[in-house]
Amino acid sequence: MSNLDMENALNIWQKTLEHLKTEIDDISYNDLFSKTKEVFKVKDSTIWIIVDSTLTKFRIDKFYKNSINDFALNNFGCHFTFIECKEAEEQKSKVDLVNTTQTDIENSKKPRSLLPEYSFDNFVIGESNRFAFLAATKVANDPVPVLNPLYIFGGVGLGKTHLMFAVGNEILQFKPETNVVYTTAQQYAQDYFTASSSKDPKAFQKFYDYYQSADVLLVDDIQFLEQKTKTQEEFFKLFELLYTEKKKMVVTSDRPANQLQNFMDRLKSRLSYGLAVDIKKPDKNLRLGILQKKLPTHIPNPEDVPIEALELIAEIYEDRNVRELEGALSRYIWYCVSANLPFTKENVYPILEPLVKGMGKEGAPADVKVRDIKELVASYYQVSVSELESESRKAKIVFARQMAIYLIRTLYDLPLKQIGSYFGNRDHATVSYSIDKIEKDMKQNKGIKQDIIYLTHKIQGEK
Numbered sequence: 001m002s003n004l005d006m007e008n009a010l011n012i013w014q015k016t017l018e019h020l021k022t023e024i025d026d027i028s029y030n031d032l033f034s035k036t037k038e039v040f041k042v043k044d045s046t047i048w049i050i051v052d053s054t055l056t057k058f059r060i061d062k063f064y065k066n067s068i069n070d071f072a073l074n075n076f077g078c079h080f081t082f083i084e085c086k087e088a089e090e091q092k093s094k095v096d097l098v099n100t101t102q103t104d105i106e107n108s109k110k111p112r113s114l115l116p117e118y119s120f121d122n123f124v125i126g127e128s129n130r131f132a133f134l135a136a137t138k139v140a141n142d143p144v145p146v147l148n149p150l151y152i153f154g155g156v157g158l159g160k161t162h163l164m165f166a167v168g169n170e171i172l173q174f175k176p177e178t179n180v181v182y183t184t185a186q187q188y189a190q191d192y193f194t195a196s197s198s199k200d201p202k203a204f205q206k207f208y209d210y211y212q213s214a215d216v217l218l219v220d221d222i223q224f225l226e227q228k229t230k231t232q233e234e235f236f237k238l239f240e241l242l243y244t245e246k247k248k249m250v251v252t253s254d255r256p257a258n259q260l261q262n263f264m265d266r267l268k269s270r271l272s273y274g275l276a277v278d279i280k281k282p283d284k285n286l287r288l289g290i291l292q293k294k295l296p297t298h299i300p301n302p303e304d305v306p307i308e309a310l311e312l313i314a315e316i317y318e319d320r321n322v323r324e325l326e327g328a329l330s331r332y333i334w335y336c337v338s339a340n341l342p343f344t345k346e347n348v349y350p351i352l353e354p355l356v357k358g359m360g361k362e363g364a365p366a367d368v369k370v371r372d373i374k375e376l377v378a379s380y381y382q383v384s385v386s387e388l389e390s391e392s393r394k395a396k397i398v399f400a401r402q403m404a405i406y407l408i409r410t411l412y413d414l415p416l417k418q419i420g421s422y423f424g425n426r427d428h429a430t431v432s433y434s435i436d437k438i439e440k441d442m443k444q445n446k447g448i449k450q451d452i453i454y455l456t457h458k459i460q461g462e463k
């Protein structure tokens with residue numbers, strides 16, 4: 001990010017804050033981020049933000065930094081580091097913090113924004129990404145480029161950038177002198193624009209030197225070049241050059257090359273020279289594997305979190321991407337830690353509920369579960385679902401209704417009021433009464449206890 005100065009760094013931070021505001025709850029936001037208005041320094045593509053205390057820094061680093069940096073990286077090609085205000089003061093008095101961004105980039109072979117924590121080692125493999133993973137490791141390890149470029153495509157948050165970084169990191173690990181150049185297509189377009197509008201006669205040369213000197217070129221989210229004809233032409237030249245010089249290239253995109261719109265045919269065909277691999281949404285096994293892998297980065301004692309809780313998160317996050325899945329894990333851990341709640345399976349739903357609901361998709365998981373339970377209980381007691389939801393006071397129906405309410409509460413721990421809403425808007429006192437009633441009945445009547453065991457197994461077994 002050659003033109004990153006303090007002012008646009010602050011701008012980027014403000015945009016990131018706006019995004020965060022929509023992602024996390026108000027209390028955490030106000031607590032942690034409302035006072036973070038100062039940039040401490042900028043170096044390469046790292047922006048230091050001052051925070052008010054060590055605790056705030058700890059909480060941000062632990063629970064939010066990854067997703068903040070995902071966002072910043074994807075949107076602005078930079079990332080954030082947080083520094084506590086006292087430490088910032090001390091450092092300020094010691095060093096004269098000249099903003100050396102430009103020279104730093106020119107003098108160093110260090111890649112921009114290639115986050116070291118994205119490696120092959122911590123990439124969890126499943127059916128949906130196996131082929132992409134294998135291709136990426138092959139590209140990283142081939143002495144000369146065979147599959148050039150490697151074109152990785154798929155929806156957001158599925159691990160494209162992760163894999164691309166892993167290629168860069170792997171190459172650097174064995175050949176640290178390699179000039180790995182990472183850029184987002186957006187950044188590339190910006191650099192090109194800056195060079196063309198600069199008064200400095202050497203600006204273009206610097207732009208060319210920077211990209212043409214790449215031994216490995218990693219370009220993220222190439223779809224951003226859609227409609228940017230001039231930049232496409234420029235990129236085409238760069239591509240041709242590096243290709244002829246047998247420099248490895250990895251490109252990511254949200255869709256296959258032939259589906260890029262307003263995109264030069266020549267460039268589309270170049271992008272298809274090598275190998276195209278796609279990443280799909282993770283299945284439940286992979287989601288669970290990822291949660292298990294990420295857990296130790298969230299808490300010092302990962303063994304405190306039972307596998308059942310992770311399984312439930314993986315299950316609720318059906319049809320979601322990995323980034324959302326990670327967000328769910330952070331939230332769960334953070335709530336349990338801060339409210340001193342045990343890491344139980346029962347606490348998963350209440351904590352994730354606002355996120356799950358916020359997704360606003362038809363048939364949100366809680367609704368689906370409730371519907372399943374209603375259907376099961378209704379058929380078991382030979383009543384209809386609409387009777388369960390009705391005003392009817394017939395003993396048989398009342399009992400089945402109470403049972404459904406009891407099961408929903410004990411299995412998913414939804415708020416009473418919400419449960420009431422699934423049964424013709426009954427108030428929370430009625431819901432609470434139903435639960436007490438079944439608990440009482442169950443103690444006196446063995447048959448009811450057996451019903452509960454049977455129905456619970458049925459519900460859990462069918463998950």
Ligand code: ADP
Nearest residue numbers: 122123124156157158159160161162290322323
């Ligand atoms: P994309 O570039 O496809 O939008 P990212 O590479 O930024 O997605 O991935 C989003 C987040 O999900 C990152 O934190 C990344 O580490 C994580 N992630 C995605 N896939 C995997 C995986 N298979 N194993 C571990 N982490 C993953």
Ligand code: MG
Nearest residue numbers: 074160161220
């Ligand atoms: Mg990405």
